[in-house]
Amino acid sequence: MKQILIADDHEVVRSGLRAIIETRADWIVSGEAIDGRDAIALAMKMKPDIAIVDYSMPVMNGLEVSRRIKSYRLSTEVLILTMHESEEILTEVLLAGVRGFLLKSDARSHLIEAVEALLDHRPYFTSVLLEKLLHDYLLNQKNKSEVLLSSRERSVVQLIAEGHTNKSVGAVLNLSVKTVETHRASAMRKLGISSTAELVRYAIRAKLIAL
Structure with missing residues (x-):
């Protein structure tokens, strides 16, 4: 039962x-x-x-x-x-x-x-939700195929997507909070995004985090 x-x-x-x-x-x-x-x-x-x-x-x-x-x-x-x-x-x-x-x-x-x-x-x-995710994926991929993040930017994005604060990201990567903020801002600028939610979606699409 x-x-x-x-x-x-x-x-x-x-x-x-x-x-x-x-x-x-x-x-x-x-x-x-x-x-x-x-x-x-x-x-x-x-x-x-x-x-x-x-x-x-x-x-x-x-x-x-x-x-x-x-x-x-x-x-x-x-x-x-x-x-x-x-x-x-x-x-x-x-x-x-x-x-x-x-x-x-x-x-x-x-x-x-x-x-x-x-x-x-x-x-x-x-299926409705899956279609929505696919639509968002295709939309966000447009004009971003050439975007390359540095290894440090990718690490920062991954940790943020996993729910870490700037302070805890700094503790994990042994960086100052200001340096973390700089890498975070640089990554978001390269990706053309403006919110943490979009950053998380990018991390999922780029397989930076496991579901």
Whole structure:
């Protein structure tokens, strides 16, 4: 029997998800959490096979719940649910080590398939999201084929994409914060980007970080 945890602060959403899950005789909803702190406590106690976690929850959001589950080395696979189709959220989710991402509007038709994939330890993203990533990739590749970062710039970009601050990047690379800022600004100028989110997406495309 596969155990599934549902974490969402809306009772109607939890009920709907439970109804879909319970159509499978070999799956059971072994717990429901109404906020991020409850989700972590139940995950630690039950060690479910799957945790279906709403991205936007009080106390601790779904992204932080996912990070905690990973840091505690639980074997639980996380499926993030969100109402918003956001590149930034998807990037954050991937960097947190989450391999399942589903829009709430798609849950009725895709939840079973998503849970099955994660139970087999396969990633799951709907085709709409994959198409969006591909579009962004092609768009950002345009006129950038000749961009070359120095090895130090690549190292700085990688660490920033992994979530390090300028200060912690400096500690890892034995550089001053000012030097890190200089390399970061140089890399962003070469790539023609202006935000950390874009820098993270570049790092994913360039395979500077593992998903």
